[in-house]
Amino acid sequence: MCDDYTRIHHRHSRGALPARGDRLLNAKGDHVSERPAVTRLPGKPNQPLPPTGRPARGQIVRIHSGQSHGFIRDEDSREVFFHRTDTAWGTFNQLLVGDTVAFELIEDRCSGPRAARVRRGDTSR
Secondary structure, eight states, rough: OOOOHHHHHHHHTOOOOOOSSEEEETTTSSSSOOOOEEEEEOOOSSOOOOOEEEEEEEEEEEOOOGEEEEHHHHHTEEEEEGGGBBBBBGGGOOOOTTOEEEEEEEEETTTTTEEEEEEESOOOO
């Protein structure tokens, strides 16, 4: 039979977490009285946090409603991609070419600029 020290030490060396009744040890092997507090981030588990960018304004230049995306020409005369999921519920179907929109501009080195949180008008929240 193993004593408590070897049982706990062996279990920790394999990477498994201690059971409820086991003593907790820190990296030095000293006894720790409590488990560390669990931190909770907003959003769904195992999902990335929603992207955020700098506020910008522009005008709709193309909408491909069948493919659920469109393009906005921003104040710097660049075309910025946006997807149906980047708009509020029901807003995508109401957008027309020439509409002025406010959005958050996300600069992505791989896929180029993208608009998030697209909304009609000049309002910036």
